[in-house]
Amino acid sequence: MGQLVAIVSQKGGVGKTATAVNLGACLSAIKRRVLLIGMDPQGGLERSFGLDSSKDRPGLFEVLSEQASPADVVYRCHERLPRLDLIPINVASVAEEARLVEILANNAGRLRRVAERIRPAYDFILVDCPSRLDTPTQAALAVADSYLVPVQCEYSSMATVGNVLRAALEVRKNANPKLGIFGFLLTMADKRARFTIKVIREVRQYLKTHAFRTIIPRDPRVAEVPNRQQPVVAFDMESPGSKAYISLAREILGRSAPG
Amino acid sequence: MGQLVAIVSQKGGVGKTATAVNLGACLSAIKRRVLLIGMDPQGGLERSFGLDSSKDRPGLFEVLSEQASPADVVYRCHERLPRLDLIPINVASVAEEARLVEILANNAGRLRRVAERIRPAYDFILVDCPSRLDTPTQAALAVADSYLVPVQCEYSSMATVGNVLRAALEVRKNANPKLGIFGFLLTMADKRARFTIKVIREVRQYLKTHAFRTIIPRDPRVAEVPNRQQPVVAFDMESPGSKAYISLAREILGRSAPG
């Protein structure tokens, strides 16, 4: 049975989408079957694979508004990564975004049914959430087994970690008693910057074993992903970003149960 | 009469809060009276001045829920910047965030009345919006004279500029016919990175005179702001980030009307 992990952060631009794309690719390259689900209306996940929001083919929006079934919305991401699939959010306007948020808030059962239908076919399901702690993220946490929080190695990102923990505890209390911590991932580390060292120390002190040992460095090749429309391992296996996401995938597979 | 400018981007981590704090400080240092308003529930703006969300003193949340008047929620930001004031959003939980969003959606008049009450006392009012195009941002655009869009010099940020333009046009059509473009600001430019040059070229080609000439470089001193709890000009006038925000303030004051 697949582990469903929500990738969550209230702070924007910390590497949620980059982690979904690149960790997903690395896990699938080590023989795991992985599904990525876009839950961020800006559609960064689908754009990372060249699949822009388009009404010619259905996505999560159509499934949750009961115009398509889950099987219709699963897409292959890359021909050299056959075990990596994607469900794009497929929201083409602010009006559709509002409709999706309304469905998630009022029909929690729909997302749950989708998750239960697809879960058996995968080892990992990674859900890319938007930078907010309200409905879309709460809905993802309500069906998740655990959550992964990217923490950019900058002061501004540290400050909101407490809000994420509080929001996850709320969901655990009200909707999903099994919700656990998958881990906190330090991202965009630049060892030359004074604040990077400080943030790493604080995260390790405050979050202890919940922080992954692997740290993702700032690597311009990772920032090329939205332009190359493929994960960094697919075009530069030797880059620092690729090596870090591969080591993260191995660290995850080396653990028995999640965090 | 003060110009009310909403700082908007669907992409997260592009420098919305950094621009509100640092551009606000520079405009106030050149003798303009400036008010910053936090509209992002994560509270990054107030944290940049050391004013965490606290229920000991009221903020925007209390004004919009009619527990306080606008005059009660204006705070001084820094003793050496006497012309820079701040209204913190003051949202302390996800439940309060939901309440605020509900008020903004159903009582558009309240924010409008607050804006009209405070506008005469300032030359510029900068509203720091969250990384989303739904209710909080739409409410800010509905009362704004114009909007400023930070565009991080990375591929992922370019991709959502079209969504911002579409969302602003919707608001212009339905709620605020005077809404104009204040400008598009290139941020975190790193001239060594190939994608920086490409994004600058594309923004200039696509947005022409709506793009500010001033470009904000990636500068670790700017990333120190949340830790030092003051704008970068207040602790390092000579840093590349300070010089860029000072030149941006001069470029804005040198124009007759907004773009």
Ligand SMILES: Nc1ncnc2c1ncn2[C@@H]1O[C@H](COP(=O)(O)OP(=O)(O)OP(=O)(O)O)[C@@H](O)[C@H]1O
């Ligand atoms: N390790 C890295 N090194 C360099 N750049 C990175 C790295 N990880 C992500 N980036 C870049 O940083 C920016 C932010 O990353 P990303 O979009 O994944 O963050 P996010 O948390 O999903 O943002 P949002 O809040 O918009 O959802 C993107 O331009 C991305 O390409």
Ligand SMILES: Nc1ncnc2c1ncn2[C@@H]1O[C@H](COP(=O)(O)OP(=O)(O)OP(=O)(O)O)[C@@H](O)[C@H]1O
């Ligand atoms: N010119 C710059 N040089 C270096 N770092 C910067 C610069 N501008 C902003 N930063 C840093 O980049 C990160 C993102 O900036 P900021 O928080 O202002 O973006 P935002 O768009 O407001 O993000 P959010 O989506 O969370 O609201 C922060 O850690 C900030 O300190």
Ligand SMILES: [Mg+2]
């Ligand atoms: Mg994202």
Ligand SMILES: [Mg+2]
């Ligand atoms: Mg911000």
